[in-house]
Amino acid sequence: MNAGEGAHSYVRNSSYQSGVVDVAKPIIEEEIATKLDINTLQNRFCIADFGCSTGYNSFPAIEIITQAINKKYKSPENTSKTLEFYVFFNDVITNDFNTLFTSLPPHINYHAAAVPGHFHGRLLPEYSLHFAYSSWSLQWLSALPEAVADVGSPAWNKGEILYTRDRKLVCDAYLDQFEKDIGLFLESRTVEMVSGGLMVLLVPAVPDFWNPESEYTVTWDISYLLGSCLVDMAKKGRFSEAKVDSFNLPYYFPTPEQLKAILSKNQSFTIERFEIRDNPGKHTLASVNARAAFLRAVNERLVTDHFGSEIIDELFELYMEKLEASPVFLNPDNDKTIVILVVLKRKLI
Template sequence: MDTLDNGRLKPHFAMNGGYGPLSYVKNSSYQGGVLESAKAIIEEEIATNLDISTNQIKNTFCLADFGCSTGKNSFPAMHTIIEAIKRKHESSDLKTPEFHVFLNDVVTNDFHTLFRSLPPQRDYGVAAVPGDFHGRLLPQSSIDFAYSSWSLHWLTEVPRAVADRDSPAWNGGEIFYCRERRVVYEAYLHQFERDLEAFLKSRTVEMVEGGIMALLIPGVPEFWDPRKEFTVVSTVELLRSSLIDMAKKGRLSKAKLESLNFPHYFPTPQELSAILQRSPNFSIERMEILKTETFLNAQGHTSCFRAVHQTMLTHHFGAEIVDELFDLYRKKLEASPAFSMPDNDRTIVLLTILKRIII
């Protein structure tokens, strides 16, 4: 939860909690919009790929959402998955099991809002599992279906070389990676590889053999034109520009700016596929490139970005500059031709269906 002296960041910062105008509950429609695109695919994979024979013995079915935040997008996803599993049992003339849902996020997550937001009419039990999902969280062979959406792009830490002034990969003042600076780009990619492999290793122990995992990871296409188009990477670049302007005005220190690096990586489809193919315990059943159906104007983008990153930025720079920073950020969005049209949004979401290999 802290920024270390050498600039390394452990990104265990939760989304903005509560129900206020700056909360994640009120400003996560962009992330939630992809579920509509993914819904039919997830339902089809449950119908054709999920093994439900073992559930007849234990009469329970356990799901886990890794990175649930305050539930705005988690609960519709859990409902979609459970209804599809019910239909599969009914079509197979099998007894519908009892459902249990484990909701996971970092320990600083607003679990109070999460549980206050629980759907009153639901037919599943719920338990919170706080902690970093890159490590073990749940009992061995306890999960039948795992789900994670818009979470796995968060890194466990900023790559160490990026925060080291004596390293060729030192990234002082850039706050993120770009492909042109290859050494920085590769440091971020390797960190993402290590973290995703750690996530899969933990789920290997926790999932039943034959269990299904659905991962929705925001990414970028292999090729796109940043002069005319935008992705999630572009939003961080605009924030960097805003921070530089504020540093020039003396509103924040150069040292603080140079020690900030965003703890995200947004893979291309080729990069994600290569990492997943190396896993000895999961098979890739399906991989699709999706687009969110939600378009946000400049104010919407700003509110969404703030709901996700305000805690991190406040921790690093202090609360006194945050309003000014996001006001400047919004103005830069409004002035950018690339952000003016929905068709210019090249952000993609990589939906991958994995199956726990039966040994």
């Protein structure tokens, strides 16, 4: 994610992702009220957000969670109880935690800490975490599936930058990696979470079927439009075609069926809820500029690390031209990207 608070920053270009917290609010409140089931002798609650970026979309979620826990554990008979909240903001080690800290809302009711590192591995002490949250982050893979960049493999993803439905082997390689990564994420949280603790996951996803003639998803937008811009630039000689062949984006948006199958394999959590929602944030990207800024904030570092920073402005100018010429992508109602809201509960040990 782009750092800081400038024109291309994640902070100023993450409205697409931010709407999901409103969708999740009543569910988080209800699940905490009815199912959070932990030993509260110490009056201490540890909450973690896995994939917090610079915090802009994280802070409202943390507020909802702490208020719901306060409501439950500070009942009218028990108003004197002071709950202590410790919130661990996690993202990769190069994340802009300075911006996160200086953006913390005033008068927060929790102690904040940053925990850098990949959320597929262990980050927190054993049996220390009461509530885990992750929004619009689990699509990130820990690594690219090797086969897609391997010229000798039948899953070689020549001329494309992300999986597309018409290349089944590429799709399968991405799905395998996604399954492995979700497995590692849950294994790590299994050790870190206390019995009876809750986990809320908001995972961007795609429906089993959508019509590419009249509809799209975020991943299709990236494969089809952004990918073809890179191919065009290679043809113009900006860089070699092999450079495009070796570039693949490290994220995967599952279908609901795929995600459910993966989650069901884990033995340490029960699936309390699994709900599919439309993404309300899509209506914030109705202009060419807004849609380009959203994609740039998320992908800029990956693109410039591979192609160099000198190509980025041209790439997104070209992208905007193509977007303008593709009216299907400019109507937010055609965006069939969905969000899966999952609530997991750590089984009693």
